[in-house]
Amino acid sequence: xxxxxxxxxxxRVDQWQKNLxxxxxxxxxxxxxxxxxxxxxxxxxxxxxxxxxxxxxxxxIDQKKIS
Numbered sequence: 001x002x003x004x005x006x007x008x009x010x011x012r013v014d015q016w017q018k019n020l021x022x023x024x025x026x027x028x029x030x031x032x033x034x035x036x037x038x039x040x041x042x043x044x045x046x047x048x049x050x051x052x053x054x055x056x057x058x059x060x061i062d063q064k065k066i067s
Contacts, residue, residue, distance in 0.1 A: 020044070
């Protein structure tokens with residue numbers, strides 16, 4: 001069974017901070033509302049899921065090459 005530390009290493013939680021760049025455009029527009037922030041947060045979560053899936057897939061491919 002996988003423990004929490006191994007799971008965090010697998011999905012690369014330490015790399016999620018790069019996805020915060022999604023919120024940069026909010027500083028450059030003059031007006032924004034609550035729905036804009038919700039949309040950006042949704043995109044942020046999608047980027048986290050997408051990047052984690054790529055990391056897992058890459059680890060799987062690398063593991064198959066080793067064995």
